Amino acid sequence: MFTILFTVFPYLLYGVKINSSSPPHITEKESYVIAGLAITTIGFMLWSFVLNVIGTMYIQNFGIGKALANILIPAIVFVAIIYISFGRLLGL
Numbered sequence: 898m899f900t901i902l903f904t905v906f907p908y909l910l911y912g913v914k915i916n917s918s919s920p921p922h923i924t925e926k927e928s929y930v931i932a933g934l935a936i937t938t939i940g941f942m943l944w945s946f947v948l949n950v951i952g953t954m955y956i957q958n959f960g961i962g963k964a965l966a967n968i969l970i971p972a973i974v975f976v977a978i979i980y981i982s983f984g985r986l987l988g989l
Contacts, residue, residue, distance in 0.1 A: 925930075953964040
């Protein structure tokens with residue numbers, strides 16, 4: 898939930914211009930705020946991953962290696978399927 902808020906905040910502040918070819922004019926203070934939000938978002942994502950691993954270890958009674966594999970292997974398979982599906986369409 899917090900990650901969505903921190904990711905959407907710059908769009909609410911600057912609108913769609915944030916991804917346009919000409920960058921919006923932002924002040925130094927605003928760029929520090931955006932950098933701070935990005936760092937906070939990364940922190941929340943890492944903490945979410947850690948809690949996911951700890952929860953998997955606890956619920957399934959796994960060690961850390963099995964818990965990491967249990968989380969990462971489906972993600973890798975998902976990315977591979979998406980890459981194969983859309984890679985052929987895009988010529989990658």
